[in-house]
Amino acid sequence: MSSKQEIFNALKSVAIEPQPMPCFDIAPRIDDLVGQFEANLTTVAGTLHRDGGLANLQATIDKHIAQGMQVISMVDGIKGNREVTATAHELRDIDYAVIPGDVGVAENGAIWVNNKNLGHRVTPFICENLLLVIEAKSIVANMHQAANLITLAPGEFGTYIAGPSKTADIEQALVVGAHGACSLNVYLT
Amino acid sequence: MSTSTSNVHAHKAEIFCRDESRVDWHSKALWALREKRDRAAGSIPEWEQLRQIGSEMKLHTLSHLADYLEKFEQNCIKNNISVHWAKDGAEHNRIVHEILAKHQVKKIVKSKSMLTEECHMNPYLEERGIEVIDTDLGERIIQLAKMPPSHIVVPAIHMKKEEVGDLFHEKLGTDAGASDPLYLTRAARRHLREQFLSADAAMTGVNMAIADKGAVVVCTNEGNADMGANLPKLQLHSMGIDKVVPDLDSAAVLLRTLARNATGQPITTYSSFYRGPQDGGEMHVIIVDNGRTDMLKDKILAESLKCIRCGGCLNTCPVYRRSGGYSYNYTIPGPIGIAVGAQHDDTNSIAWACTLCGSCSYVCPTKVPLDKIIHHHRRLKAEAGKLPYGKSNYMPLVGKFMASETALNCSMAIARTALRMLPGSLLKPFSGAWGKYRELPVAPNSSFEAWFKKNRG
Ligand code: SF4
Numbered sequence: 265m266s267s268k269q270e271i272f273n274a275l276k277s278v279a280i281e282p283q284p285m286p287c288f289d290i291a292p293r294i295d296d297l298v299g300q301f302e303a304n305l306t307t308v309a310g311t312l313h314r315d316g317g318l319a320n321l322q323a324t325i326d327k328h329i330a331q332g333m334q335v336i337s338m339v340d341g342i343k344g345n346r347e348v349t350a351t352a353h354e355l356r357d358i359d360y361a362v363i364p365g366d367v368g369v370a371e372n373g374a375i376w377v378n379n380k381n382l383g384h385r386v387t388p389f390i391c392e393n394l395l396l397v398i399e400a401k402s403i404v405a406n407m408h409q410a411a412n413l414i415t416l417a418p419g420e421f422g423t424y425i426a427g428p429s430k431t432a433d434i435e436q437a438l439v440v441g442a443h444g445a446c447s448l449n450v451y452l453t
Numbered sequence: 454m455s456t457s458t459s460n461v462h463a464h465k466a467e468i469f470c471r472d473e474s475r476v477d478w479h480s481k482a483l484w485a486l487r488e489k490r491d492r493a494a495g496s497i498p499e500w501e502q503l504r505q506i507g508s509e510m511k512l513h514t515l516s517h518l519a520d521y522l523e524k525f526e527q528n529c530i531k532n533n534i535s536v537h538w539a540k541d542g543a544e545h546n547r548i549v550h551e552i553l554a555k556h557q558v559k560k561i562v563k564s565k566s567m568l569t570e571e572c573h574m575n576p577y578l579e580e581r582g583i584e585v586i587d588t589d590l591g592e593r594i595i596q597l598a599k600m601p602p603s604h605i606v607v608p609a610i611h612m613k614k615e616e617v618g619d620l621f622h623e624k625l626g627t628d629a630g631a632s633d634p635l636y637l638t639r640a641a642r643r644h645l646r647e648q649f650l651s652a653d654a655a656m657t658g659v660n661m662a663i664a665d666k667g668a669v670v671v672c673t674n675e676g677n678a679d680m681g682a683n684l685p686k687l688q689l690h691s692m693g694i695d696k697v698v699p700d701l702d703s704a705a706v707l708l709r710t711l712a713r714n715a716t717g718q719p720i721t722t723y724s725s726f727y728r729g730p731q732d733g734g735e736m737h738v739i740i741v742d743n744g745r746t747d748m749l750k751d752k753i754l755a756e757s758l759k760c761i762r763c764g765g766c767l768n769t770c771p772v773y774r775r776s777g778g779y780s781y782n783y784t785i786p787g788p789i790g791i792a793v794g795a796q797h798d799d800t801n802s803i804a805w806a807c808t809l810c811g812s813c814s815y816v817c818p819t820k821v822p823l824d825k826i827i828h829h830h831r832r833l834k835a836e837a838g839k840l841p842y843g844k845s846n847y848m849p850l851v852g853k854f855m856a857s858e859t860a861l862n863c864s865m866a867i868a869r870t871a872l873r874m875l876p877g878s879l880l881k882p883f884s885g886a887w888g889k890y891r892e893l894p895v896a897p898n899s900s901f902e903a904w905f906k907k908n909r910g
Contacts, residue, residue, distance in 0.1 A: 267742075268538035271694065274746035275519040280755050282516045286509035288702055290499050304719050352684055352731075353650055371497075371709075372719035385731050386683035389676045389723075407705040407720075414701070416666060418532050419729035421683075424708075426720045429676035433591035433607060435614045436482050437634035442590060443645060444676020444723065 292405035297370045298452070301403050305373035308427030309440050310448040318342060321362070321395065321451045328360055337362040338381050339397050348383035355384060361391035365425075365450075367413045368403035374426035375450065376414045385421050389429075394445035396425065399453050461841065462806040466776035480774040482610060487768045489717025490816065503710050508820035510703050511759035515749065521664040521697045522740065528667025529738060532729040539741045542572030548739055549574060549656070549689060553583055556687050556735075558653040560584040562645075564671070564678035565592055566658030567605055567762060568691050568741060570784045586648045588677035590641050597624045603778025605785055606715050606764035611777055645677070655681030659692035660711065660724075660761070661704045662738070668728035669738060670704055672711065672721040679725050686734040690727070694745050695758040707761055710818035714765040748793070753829040757792040759819040766813035766823055772806050781806065788813035788823040795830040802841035804830040 265273075293300065302312045313320060322342055325335055335344035336355070339362050349355055363382060365375035375396050379385050388394050404410050416422045429444030440446065470476050494500045514521055526536045539545035545568075553561060561578070563569065563585055575585045575596075587596040591609040595602055598620050602608030609617070618632035627640045657678040661670040669690045671678045682688040698704055712718040730736035748754040767773045767787030778786040781803050783794030788807065795804045804827055813823040834840065 266538065267540045267544060270540055271538060271740075271742045271746060272519050272522075274742070275522075275749070278516060278518060278746075278749045278755065279752040280512055280516040280749070283509060283513040285513045285699065286506045288506060288706065290502060290506075307719060308722065356646070356650060369720075374720050374724070379731075384683070386680065389679045389683065407709050408702065411701040411705040416668065416701075416726055416728050418667075421725070421727055421729070421731070423679065423723055423725040424720065425723060426718075427722050429674065429722055431590045431638060431675050432716070433589070433594065433609055434617050434634040434637055435612075436485065436607070436610070437614070439635050439638040441642065442638065442675035442677070443588065443642060443649070443680045 288408055290406070290408055292409060293371070294405050297403045297405060298400055300370035300405075301368055301373060303373075304371065305427065305450060308373045309430060310373060310427040310450055313449060313451045315452075317451065317453045318397070321397065325360065325362065325395075333359040335360040335362065336383070336387065336391070338383060338387070339364045342397075352384040352386045352390070355387060355390045358387075358391040360393045360395060361387050361445075362395045362397065363388055365396045365398040366402065366415065367410050368398045368450075369405075369407060369410045369424070370403055371406045372426055374407075374410075374424040376410060376422060376424050378415050379421040380415075382421075388423070388425060389444040391445050393447045393449070394425070394428065395449050395451065397451045397453060461800045462776070462780050462782065462802040465780035465782070466772075466806070469777040469780060470775065476775055476777075478613075479611060479777060483768045483774045486607075486716060487765075487816070490714050490765055490768065491717075493713035493717040493719065497709070497713070500710075503706060504818055504820055507706050507710055507761075507818055508759060510698065510706060511819050512756075514698055514703070515695065515755065515758055518694060518697070518749070521699060522694060525662055525664040525667060525697050526740075528665065530667070532667045533736070534667060534729060535735070535737045537737060537739045539739055539743070541743045542574075542741070545569075545572045545691065545739055545741045545743070546574050546577040549691070550578060550581055550583070552687075552689060552737055553578070553654060554581075556654065558583060558687065560586065560648070560652050561654045561656055561689075562586045562588050562648055562652040562677075562681040562685075563656040564658065564673060564681055565589045565608075566656070566691055567602075567785060568658055568693055568743075569656070570602065571743060572691075572741070574691075586645070586652070588645055588648065588675075588681055589673070590638060590675060590677075593641060593645065594620065597621075601779070601784065603786065604764060604767055605762055605787075605789075606767075611779075646680075649677075649680045649684050652681065652685050654685050654687040654689065656689040656691065657682055659690050659696050659738075661707060662692055662697045663699075663701060663704055663726070664697050665700045666726075666728055668726050670708075670724060670726050672708070672724045674716075674718070674722045676723055679723055682725075682727065683731060686731070687737075688727070688730060688734065689737045689739065691739045691741060693741055693743070693758075695760075707818075711761055711763050714816065714818045715763040744796075747796075751829075753822075753826055754792070754796075756821055757789065757823075757826055759821050760789050760793075760817075761819055762789075763818055765816045765818065766821075769812045769816050771808060771810060771812070776806065788827065789821065791830065792821065792823055792826040795827070795834070800841065801834050801839040804834055805841055 337344035
């Protein structure tokens with residue numbers, strides 16, 4: 265008998281009474297979604313740029329490039345100085361990655377990104393600094409609403425990103441910048 | 454017999470308790486997490502509703518587990534994900550090794566997975582010439598120190614920064630005497646970047662497996678799971694059969710409570726959904742039983758499989774905070790460690806490393822009735838005639854309580870009342886070594902269950 269079969273046979277004697285699926289009727293908090301989003305993004309050590317939109321972002325990037333930084337942009341209309349590399353490993357020297365976010369979540373400051381907009385899947389993790397772009401109208405109240413809006417087609421990868429990478433594994437002292445990006449700036453359009 | 458005094462909870466706890474300042478420090482660090490958790494939970498008006506829904510959703514899934522596992526596997530296959538089934542840890546390790554050997558993997562980077570700890574996978578692979586690099590900072594620290602994790606979320610919580618500094622000086626060449634967490638974390642970042650970039654394969658644990666999508670969800674703050682899984686072309690994910698949830702909506706419920714209850718964050722930095730391998734890559738999911746179907750056969754023990762491994766019950770537990778993670782004689786310490794580990798505990802002592810104060814059940818985001826499960830374990834041990842060392846003198850009395858089904862809630866209430874009313878000196882001899890040097894915990898005025906009964910209508 266295969267192990268799967270053995271496990272399934274054992275599952276015939278589960279002692280928990282069959283239970284219905286509960287309904288998830290949780291009222292969303294819909295007041296000032298951008299304000300909620302910004303407050304929570306700050307909590308998770310990210311920064312929101314409400315004004316100036318893409319022009320502001322391009323100006324910032326131009327400054328980085330002038331300083332010799334390596335910038336890759338996956339956002340239409342934003343120009344970096346690096347193209348998508350042949351292998352994921354070649355992204356190791358990227359200083360700034362600019363990536364479009366699909367959905368923002370007000371209750372926790374998270375932004376959903378889908379691999380169609382990443383080039384290589386590792387882009388938002390391997391870059392030193394991450395810049396996400398999100399439309400104000402794509403910010404929803406909570407994770408329940410986000411679950412209905414995110415795209416995750418068969419074979420795809422997607423991730424909610426809430427702030428820069430961080431750790432508190434040494435004596436519970438918060439250190440921003442663990443293995444993923446060391447900073448997160450979010451530009452609202 | 455392997456029951457040596459040295460593995461008994463009280464004895465191990467006593468070793469930990471000898472350094473009272475360290476015990477205080479450990480306890481405070483954990484209590485700080487508990488306080489952050491309380492603030493995060495309090496900021497969500499629907500918190501209690503989320504716990505209730507989380508619990509019911511998990512019970513629903515567990516009571517239809519075969520259906521959901523089947524659905525999950527079918528959908529994974531459609532997404533080009535290979536699914537493997539393992540009855541126990543040994544089979545899990547064998548499967549992992551076969552996959553790695555086929556690809557001639559020399560080095561694998563691994564993010565946190567309590568399951569691979571449970572299966573003792575690292576030594577198995579190392580004996581076969583594969584280098585396993587734990588990439589979560591806390592896990593890397595204890596791996597370099599050759600220690601097991603002492604907590605399921607913050608595995609190096611028992612170590613002081615000076616100790617980490619000395620360890621990194623020796624292993625990673627950081628400056629002698631340097632102990633600044635920022636400096637040490639940056640050094641680990643550089644060291645582990647090289648490991649990510651040179652690994653042949655990556656492995657992660659699984660926080661949730663989504664049946665109707667055929668996708669696994671992996672949550673980290675550090676980004677180590679995603680740095681690993683998205684560089685080499687081979688990715689493996691190990692999960693217990695209990696990790697499956699029906700759909701994205703169900704995952705959303707747990708994602709709302711997991712990090713809030715673990716560290717007080719609104720969500721982990723990365724909650725990543727893998728619904729297939731990267732271009733030209735290979736993705737494997739190994740689904741493991743290892744005793745879980747046995748637990749599902751017992752109505753009370755079964756509820757421990759609702760656990761989402763947030764660590765909240767450890768942080769709040771007065772015994773864990775004062776006895777440390779190494780005193781439990783099991784990979785997973787604290788209340789949930791007793792719940793899922795007591796049946797393997799040959800010292801028959803860890804079921805008693807608990808005051809039945811109920812604080813754990815009160816904080817649990819999926820309402821695992823931990824105190825009830827622990828109490829049930831005591832009864833199972835008593836029925837099997839396996840009473841722990843040093844407890845047999847008063848066990849006959851306690852045993853009477855435990856023999857009767859109806860006395861269950863009653864006797865837990867008595868434990869709480871006793872904590873409040875009896876003088877400490879009377880109770881301390883019964884509280885094990887963790888209470889020896891300390892005042893006993895303040896008992897909550899009512900358990901959540903009692904509160905719920907009182908307040909629901
Ligand atoms: S039993 Fe509950 S509180 Fe404890 S780790 Fe599991 S989910 Fe968290």
